Amino acid sequence: MSLHDLTRPWAAFSYGFLDAEAKREMRRKLIKAIAVPGCQMPYASREVPIARGWGTGGLQVTLTLVNPTSVIKVIDQGADDSVNAASIRRFLTRVSGARETWDTTEASLIQSRHRVPEERLRADQVLVLQVPNPEPLRPVQPNMSIARQMHADADYARLWLVLYEQIVRAGRIMQGAAYPSMVNGRHVMTPSPIPRWDVPKLNMAQHLTILSAGREKRLYAVPPFTSVVPLAFSDVPYKVEDHAALTCARSGLSGYFMNEIPQAAGGSAYETSDSNLGIKAIRRAGGETVEIAPTWYQGGEFRP
Amino acid sequence: MSAMQRLAPVLMPGAPLLTLSGVSRRYGAVRALQDVALTVWPGEVLGIVGESGSGKSTLLRMLNLEDTPDAGDYRLALPESPGNLFALGRFARRQLCARAIGIVYQNPHLGLLMAHSSSGNVAERLLIAGERSFARLRARAREALEASEFPLSRLDDPPRDLSGGMQQRVQLAKAIALEPALLLLDEPTTGLDVSVQALVLDTLKRLQRDRRITMVIVSHDLGVIRTMADRVVVMRHGRVVEEGLVDQVFQDPQHPYTQELVHAKL
Numbered sequence: 254m255s256l257h258d259l260t261r262p263w264a265a266f267s268y269g270f271l272d273a274e275a276k277r278e279m280r281r282k283l284i285k286a287i288a289v290p291g292c293q294m295p296y297a298s299r300e301v302p303i304a305r306g307w308g309t310g311g312l313q314v315t316l317t318l319v320n321p322t323s324v325i326k327v328i329d330q331g332a333d334d335s336v337n338a339a340s341i342r343r344f345l346t347r348v349s350g351a352r353e354t355w356d357t358t359e360a361s362l363i364q365s366r367h368r369v370p371e372e373r374l375r376a377d378q379v380l381v382l383q384v385p386n387p388e389p390l391r392p393v394q395p396n397m398s399i400a401r402q403m404h405a406d407a408d409y410a411r412l413w414l415v416l417y418e419q420i421v422r423a424g425r426i427m428q429g430a431a432y433p434s435m436v437n438g439r440h441v442m443t444p445s446p447i448p449r450w451d452v453p454k455l456n457m458a459q460h461l462t463i464l465s466a467g468r469e470k471r472l473y474a475v476p477p478f479t480s481v482v483p484l485a486f487s488d489v490p491y492k493v494e495d496h497a498a499l500t501c502a503r504s505g506l507s508g509y510f511m512n513e514i515p516q517a518a519g520g521s522a523y524e525t526s527d528s529n530l531g532i533k534a535i536r537r538a539g540g541e542t543v544e545i546a547p548t549w550y551q552g553g554e555f556r557p
Numbered sequence: 558m559s560a561m562q563r564l565a566p567v568l569m570p571g572a573p574l575l576t577l578s579g580v581s582r583r584y585g586a587v588r589a590l591q592d593v594a595l596t597v598w599p600g601e602v603l604g605i606v607g608e609s610g611s612g613k614s615t616l617l618r619m620l621n622l623e624d625t626p627d628a629g630d631y632r633l634a635l636p637e638s639p640g641n642l643f644a645l646g647r648f649a650r651r652q653l654c655a656r657a658i659g660i661v662y663q664n665p666h667l668g669l670l671m672a673h674s675s676s677g678n679v680a681e682r683l684l685i686a687g688e689r690s691f692a693r694l695r696a697r698a699r700e701a702l703e704a705s706e707f708p709l710s711r712l713d714d715p716p717r718d719l720s721g722g723m724q725q726r727v728q729l730a731k732a733i734a735l736e737p738a739l740l741l742l743d744e745p746t747t748g749l750d751v752s753v754q755a756l757v758l759d760t761l762k763r764l765q766r767d768r769r770i771t772m773v774i775v776s777h778d779l780g781v782i783r784t785m786a787d788r789v790v791v792m793r794h795g796r797v798v799e800e801g802l803v804d805q806v807f808q809d810p811q812h813p814y815t816q817e818l819v820h821a822k823l
Contacts, residue, residue: 406648410684411670417684418677420691421713486691 269316270348275299279317283463286474291436292404293387298470308341308366309467311383315345315364318379323351326360331368331510331526338366355529358546367430369451371509371527372546374460376477382445384466387473389433389443409433409441412484420489429494434483441484442473450493450510454549455481457557497553501525504534508553572634574599574771575620575739580629582615582795589615590626591795597739599634600769604786604803606779606818612795613775617743619643620773621660622650633657635738655685659732663744665724668731671717675727676702678716682734701734702727706760722753726760733764742774746781758784779819783807791815 267273275297282296301309301316319325325345329338333355341364346353354360357370364381374380390400393411403409412433419427430446434455444452445464455462455475465472475481485491500507502514502522509530511523525531530545537543549555575597582590590612597603607613618624619631622642631642635657639645645653662668669678679698680688688694703709707726716724725745732740745761746754758781764770765785774785782789782803789806791799791814799812810816 406651408651408685410681413684413689414670414673414677414681417680417691417694418674418713421674421676421695486694487689489691 268321268349269319270301270344271299271313271316275313276317279313282472283314283317283474286463286472287461287476289440290476290479291440291442291473293442293471293473295470296472298467301467302344303341305468306385307337308364308383310465310469310472311364311366311381311467312341312345313467314381314463314465314472315362316348318362318381319345319349319351321350323349324354324359324361325351326354326357326363326529327365328363328368328370328528329366331370331512332528334528355532357527357529358544367446367448368510368526369447369454371525371530371548371550373549374458376459378460380460380462382447382462382464384443384445384464384471385468386431387443387464387466387469387471389431389441404440407439409435409484412441413486416484416486420486426485426489426492432483434481436475436481437479438482440473442475444481448494448510449483449491450496450550452481452483453493453555453557457481493555497550499523501531501534504531505538506531506534508550509548571599573597574601574634575773576630576632577620578630580616580619580626580631582619582624582626589795590619593629593792593795593797595773595790595797597771597773599771601788602765602772602774602786604782604789605773605775605792606777606782606789607792608777608818611792613777613792614743615795616792617660617741617773617775620739621658621741622654633738651685655682656735657738658741659735659737659739660741661725661728661732661743661745663747665716665721665728668728669716669724672715674713674715675707675719675730676712678727679731679734682731686735697734698730701730704733704764705729706756720753721749722757725749725757729757729760729764733768733770736768738771740770740772742772742776744776744778745774747776747778754781761785779807791818 278297282294286294299313301312303309325342327338327342329335332338342353357372362379366383388400389412390403393415394400394403416426430448431443432449432452433441434444434452436442444455457478457480459477461477462475483491496511497508499511501524503524506525510526512526514522514524516522533543533545573596577595580590580593593616605613619626625643629643633642639653676698679701680694683694683697705726707723707730716727746757765772776782786803789803790797793814799806799815807819810819
């Protein structure tokens, strides 16, 4: 009798790169995070084959949620074809057998860096945001133990103080990305460095949003139909970027968040930041039948 | 003490604002406070004097609810009558501190955010109390800084760029911004040079006269107490050894320690 006869043949007992124990821990922390919207949950951030700061937090959440029937979209600053997005997407499909897509409407799991897609997400979709710095209080309280006490006390006066000083100094709120937002009327979160344009999309959304920081080992969530209110003074309303009047030079779309492309001759051209939306618009203009889902912004105005 | 109780109805009619009784606190083997009792009437300035280590600052920390004693009762006559303040929970305590108690520390680093603007420091206090209108924040911060005679041209300079006297004025503006029922001053002029000290005391005196703010002022400088206070409490080794009107105590000290203290000064 040999050892071979006594053991079962080798078979993978898990898929999606992480081992079953790691995924179990992640699932538990995800449930906690969903139960307390906007509250940061610590987790044991594993090594994954990309460097810290390149989306390891988002990647671990995606690896936990992915299964062979998932359809995965990965975007980096709105683009599906950037090197980082492409390599994360290829890794995810290789280790899980999931299908990949560029189409927002088709995807079941969307990992993103710095943008929320322009097309409305549905209840059956999950958005995973990569977060570099999960602590909104870090700029005002370098001591993280005290920052946690401030979260427990809902003591957010200093975040308002930062906004106050921006208006005093510059005449307007200068916070461009990672705009501190009150979730469910209790916890202030930093919604990862998404532009101000994207914050209203998280408010009372149908989809689940999970934000995860791999280097800082914290994750938090915005469950469906949860209020996300950016901090703003009663007499200085919250404003999104002034992109309503800009037109995309390639697709002709207007009223969406644009990337500015400086031109050699001076001046700038603009391009839709959500690259897949631009591609769809170009293909539709070329005569193809392309399904574009309803978008959050219409004519540059947010439609709740 | 008994003389005080007899005089009280005549001098300060009405109920006391602050009643502190039976407060004791130990830090390991050190008995910082032993059965301390205080009464302060509305609009009155109470001075606390004593040598270093006599428990003055510990007492003030208790009054500001930064620390809880081993035993004792602390009541403020506020409209919402919160009962014994030492028994309040963490959250209620913080809310009450922000609205009803203002404090000026000896060391401005304790009371101010050095990297934020001066008006922002005052605004923070209003933000804690729930003010969410930028225009009102700005106006009330300016008003409070003006009342504490802070030069308005430096409204938005951070306190780290200001002189010691001006830092104390920012602290004072922050403390009075919400018109607190009680203002605590922990050696407010120690470390300032004599002329600046006189100016800051002038401001305090004027504020007290105009707004009838109830103050508790801790100092080792008898001159400051003599200028500011109506009544004085002398502390030693964590106990109150003598209490009375300022003139009475300083002219005719009864306790041997007070006699020593007054003679050492004069």
